[in-house]
Amino acid sequence: xxxxxxxxxxxTLHFTKILNGEKTELHICESCARDKGEFIPGxxxxxxxxxxxxxxxxxxxxxxTGASKPPAVRCDSCGMTYSQFSKIGRFGCSDCxxxxxxxxDPLLKRVHGNTTHVGKVPxxxxxxxxxxxxxxxxxxxxxxxxxxxxxxxxxxxxxxxxELEKEMGGI
Amino acid sequence: xxxxxxxxxVVLSSRxxxxxxxxxxxxxxxxxxxxxxxxxxxxxxxxENGRLNGLGPLEIIRLSxxxxxxxxxxxEKHLISPNLANESRNGALILDQKEDVSVMVNExxxxxxQCMRPGFQIREAWETASLIDDVFEEQIDYAFDxxxxxxxxxxxxxxxxxxASVMMHLPALVLTGQINRILSAVTQVxxxxxxxxxxxxxxxxxLFQVSNQITLGQSEEEIIENLHQVARxxxxxxxxxxSKLLSDSRARIEDRVRRSFGILSHAAIMDSKEASQRLSDVxxxxxxxxxxxxxxKTLNELLVSTQPGFLQMTYGEALHxxxxxxxRADLIRDRLAISS
Ligand SMILES: [Zn+2]
Ligand SMILES: [Zn+2]
Numbered sequence: 001x002x003x004x005x006x007x008x009x010x011x012t013l014h015f016t017k018i019l020n021g022e023k024t025e026l027h028i029c030e031s032c033a034r035d036k037g038e039f040i041p042g043x044x045x046x047x048x049x050x051x052x053x054x055x056x057x058x059x060x061x062x063x064x065t066g067a068s069k070p071p072a073v074r075c076d077s078c079g080m081t082y083s084q085f086s087k088i089g090r091f092g093c094s095d096c097x098x099x100x101x102x103x104x105d106p107l108l109k110r111v112h113g114n115t116t117h118v119g120k121v122p123x124x125x126x127x128x129x130x131x132x133x134x135x136x137x138x139x140x141x142x143x144x145x146x147x148x149x150x151x152x153x154x155x156x157x158x159x160x161x162x163e164l165e166k167e168m169g170g171i
Numbered sequence: 172x173x174x175x176x177x178x179x180x181v182v183l184s185s186r187x188x189x190x191x192x193x194x195x196x197x198x199x200x201x202x203x204x205x206x207x208x209x210x211x212x213x214x215x216x217x218x219e220n221g222r223l224n225g226l227g228p229l230e231i232i233r234l235s236x237x238x239x240x241x242x243x244x245x246x247e248k249h250l251i252s253p254n255l256a257n258e259s260r261n262g263a264l265i266l267d268q269k270e271d272v273s274v275m276v277n278e279x280x281x282x283x284x285q286c287m288r289p290g291f292q293i294r295e296a297w298e299t300a301s302l303i304d305d306v307f308e309e310q311i312d313y314a315f316d317x318x319x320x321x322x323x324x325x326x327x328x329x330x331x332x333x334x335a336s337v338m339m340h341l342p343a344l345v346l347t348g349q350i351n352r353i354l355s356a357v358t359q360v361x362x363x364x365x366x367x368x369x370x371x372x373x374x375x376x377x378l379f380q381v382s383n384q385i386t387l388g389q390s391e392e393e394i395i396e397n398l399h400q401v402a403r404x405x406x407x408x409x410x411x412x413x414s415k416l417l418s419d420s421r422a423r424i425e426d427r428v429r430r431s432f433g434i435l436s437h438a439a440i441m442d443s444k445e446a447s448q449r450l451s452d453v454x455x456x457x458x459x460x461x462x463x464x465x466x467x468k469t470l471n472e473l474l475v476s477t478q479p480g481f482l483q484m485t486y487g488e489a490l491h492x493x494x495x496x497x498x499r500a501d502l503i504r505d506r507l508a509i510s511s
Contacts, residue, residue, distance in 0.1 A: 078197045090279075092201040094192055094314030094322040097329075104326070108319075111327055113361075114388020117320025119331040120301070122308045132317070 005032035010079065075099040135164050175467060176290020180458040181406045183338040183378070183471070185293040186249075187300040190323045190332035191282040194312040198324040199261075199277045207261040207277050214276050217310045218265045223303065226267045234262040240488055243480030249287070251275055272303060279324045280332075282307065291402065293335055297395050320387065330387030335395050337402045342377040342455045343412035344405075346424075353408060354379075361385045362401055376447030376474075381405070417459055428456030432465070436507050440493070441500035446477050450503075469506050477502060 003009050009032075073082040080092035082100055091097065097104065108115045121130055138161050145154040176184070192198060196210050211233075218229050234242060234255065242256040250270060255262050255278040265274040275283040284307070286300035307313075314322040321332040328334070344350040354364050363384045381402055383394045416424045431452035435441070441449075454470050456462040475481055477499050483490050486498050 078201055080201070088200075089326070090200055090324045091198060091322075091326070093197040094194060094316075097316060097319050097322050104319075107326060108329070108387055112330065112385045112387035114385075116318055117330045117387060119320060119333075119390040119394075120304075122313050122315050122321075123305070124308060124312060 003032055073100055073103065131164055131168050135161055135168075138164070175471075176288060176292050178291035178406060179289065179467070181339055181341070181409050182291035182402065183340055184287055184289055185291060185296045185337045186285065186287045186335070187293070187296040188286075188334040188336075189282075189284040189300055189304050189321075190280040190328045190334075191284065191304065191307065191321060192314040192323065193281050194314045196281065199279065199281065200324060202277075204260060210281050211261045211263050211276050213311065214274075214282060214307075215263055215265070217307055218274070222310060223265070223306050225306075226272060226303070228268055230266040230268070232264040232266065234264065235260070240480055240483055244484050247478040247480050248475055250285075252278055252283075254278055272299065274303070280328070291337065291406070293337055293395055293399055293402070297333075297335065297391060301391070327384070328386050331389070331391050331394065333386055333391050333394055334382055335398050336380050336382035337398065339379050339381060339402065339405060339409070340377055340451065340454060341379055341405070341409050342451050343416050344409050345377050346416065347412045349408070349412060353405060357381060357401055357405070360397065360401060362398060375444060376451040378447075378451070413455070413459060424459070425456075425461050428452045428459070428461050432456060432462055432507075435503050437504065438500045440496045441477075441503060442496050443477060443479060443499065446499060446503065447474075450474065450477075465507065469509075473503060473506055 074080070075092060075096040076099060077095035078092035080096055082103060085091060085096065085100065105115045138157050142154050142157040142161065145151075145157065176182075193210055193213070196202065196206055199207055199210075202210065215231055217223065218231055223229060234251075237245075242251070245251045245264065246253050246256050248270070250266065250273045251262075251264055252275065255264075255275050261277050263276040265276070266272070271287045273285045273287075275285065284300050284303050286296045286303070288296045288299075316322060320330040323329050323332055341350060344353060357364055361384050362381055364379050364381050381398065383398055385394065389397075431449040435446075435449050435453060450470055450473060453462060453465060454467070457465050457467055457470070476485070479495060482495055482498055482502070490498060
């Protein structure tokens with residue numbers, strides 16, 4: 001779908017506006033949305049967390065490497081660029097997390113003080129994640145035992161870790 | 172929600188919201204109408220075919236079929252967000268009969284599971300929300316990755332996707348001027364506080380919603396435990412401030428709550444701001460034992476039923492503001508007279 005305004009760029013923002021009970025659909029590109037001063041989700045005044053976020057993101061962008069502009073990163077799946085994301089403060093799809101990769105870490109660190117999930121794991125996706133966490137935990141424990149020169153039980157842990165790694169399809 | 176729960180002298184309700192998305196579909200903000208409709212049908216299918224059983228009969232509401240007023244009422248009842256009401260393109264709501272489980276479809280994320288409990292029951296709310304989450308997860312593939320957890324539209328929700336919140340009535344902390352100090356302490360331990368009707372609005376009727384801000388790097392249990400402990404401390408501070416008010420200035424506080432009760436019982440015009448302040452005084456009076464004739468259930472009911480949308484829904488859509496204030500006054504007078 002092309003942008004209703006310029007007819008050139010693809011429409012990435014889809015709105016339903018309800019004004020005095022009248023409904024209008026709007027499909028525009030981000031650049032036209034900006035020019036028109038249209039409401040963009042996440043930049044709504046008063047929705048302070050997102051304003052704050054996009055402030056943070058801007059900061060990340062400009063701070064980085066001085067004058068040299070960082071290369072444009074784009075999500076292959078939804079077309080969102082990192083710079084769009086930094087303005088809107090929202091991802092376009094779940095693959096954005098993958099495509100923006102480690103650039104996200106400083107932001108996540110600031111928002112959450114952390115970059116890695118430790119909570120609930122869905123069962124469907126979860127088998128491997130749980131096993132991997134268990135392996136990490138066992139490795140730590142093994143290290144501790146080696147330091148305490150408890151080599152016998154460290155060896156037992158090593159065997160268990162190998163078993164688990166085999167379960168995961170051999171790494 | 173009219174039933175009372177534990178610690179309901181201070182905590183009105185506890186709520187869990189989980190943000191979830193389907194793998195392989197753009198988030199609602201970028202989804203085309205066709206894409207968001209496909210997401211909606213897929214999610215409603217899980218509910219429609221009774222696969223959320225255990226919840227009893229479910230009501231499925233497509234927001235496109237509602238009037239603006241009907242949507243406003245759902246917002247006032249905290250069943251949907253203002254955001255979903257405004258951008259309800261292919262938005263939907265799945266609701267259980269008691270209205271304490273509500274699932275929003277195509278809000279900022281594909282799926283937002285909400286579970287509400289009366290009083291201080293945040294752990295119980297989490298247990299229920301997590302079970303509903305499991306049922307959805309059996310039927311659909313969630314967007315999840317090992318590093319970032321549940322992937323959400325906004326980076327502030329990623330990880331657990333959980334927002335745990337408790338609604339607290341803190342009139343004595345406000346009256347004794349301790350509230351700001353306490354709120355700033357609370358925000359320093361990673362919690363957020365806001366007024367009753369969401370972002371940016373001031374706290375009307377001395378009602379504050381305390382919720383977690385961090386969703387990544389802490390487990391759901393840690394998040395809930397942190398909120399639980401902080402809310403517990405606020406609760407104790409509020410109770411201490413109440414007994415201090417009672418012992419230091421009983422006459423003044425009694426005068427205040429009785430005046431508010433008198434005005435609510437007799438006024439002919441009542442705007443929503445005054446109503447929430449007066450109802451706050453009366454609620455305080457009841458819990459201080461100064462107004463034994465008033466029923467707390469009635470107050471909880473009035474909290475919702477005196478909101479503008481709800482009033483217009485009950486008494487006709489065409490109410491203009493002055494009529495609304497008169498109708499509100501009538502309603503409050505009637506309800507207080509019946510209950511006392
Ligand atoms: Zn355009
Ligand atoms: Zn994307």
